[in-house]
């Protein structure tokens with residue numbers, strides 16, 4: 001069973017700066033013959049504000065010949081309260097209407113894949129509590145299946161007990177609850193995007209994979225000491241054990257956000273537009 005994880009494509013017809021990486025990515029995915037493709041969010045440049053971007057993202061996903069599941073990123077639906085584009089009913093319903101559910105469970109034989117909307121985690125919203133209750137039920141009803149979780153934001157950047165990391169990871173309190181739930185229910189892999197850095201961290205209680213962006217890298221304008229600034233994808237092969245591999249892709253152009261940020265995410269939005 002082969003799953004290809006792609007992430008942070010930041011597609012748009014209005015701002016097509018990263019669009020050139022889509023076609024070669026699709027060709028590479030086709031050549032890999034995966035059983036499933038999972039996109040871990042930031043499908044679009046600004047689906048949070050522009051429906052056209054979500055419609056365009058949906059059209060791009062249709063290029064993929066293999067079954068594809070997608071969770072939203074902050075650029076698709078916004079982020080927690082207090083940020084420039086907080087998730088609200090309109091943004092959420094636009095994603096659901098155009099792309100599909102913002103959380104999902106997908107069983108593949110002995111495997112249960114869970115996709116989460118990480119942008120509402122820590123919001124205190126009804127949707128957050130609804131998702132948490134659904135997650136508890138979904139994990140407990142796994143019926144012996146082995147569980148993998150996909151979401152946009154990582155649980156944490158470096159340390160499961162770290163404090164608030166602002167833009168980069170989940171808030172400490174909801175993170176603690178998720179860590180408990182994942183541990184209690186034997187989750188084996190948590191895969192995320194958002195950081196535009198590739199990294200695999202082995203260790204108890206589960207492996208963590210930061211998928212590399214398939215769209216662009218972030219240059220020196222952001223200091224992020226962890227992971228590799230490469231463009232590519234991740235491949236998760238499910239067998240007696242899960243093999244996870246970061247795949248740098250030479251067919252993708254390593255566009256550096258720093259060079260185009262003034263066009264794609266102009267100053268008014270660039271403080272929070274980094275990944």
Ligand SMILES: [Fe+2]
Pocket residue numbers: 042073074075152193194195275
């Ligand atoms: Fe992101």
Ligand SMILES: [Fe+2]
Pocket residue numbers: 008010041042073194195196274275
């Ligand atoms: Fe991103």
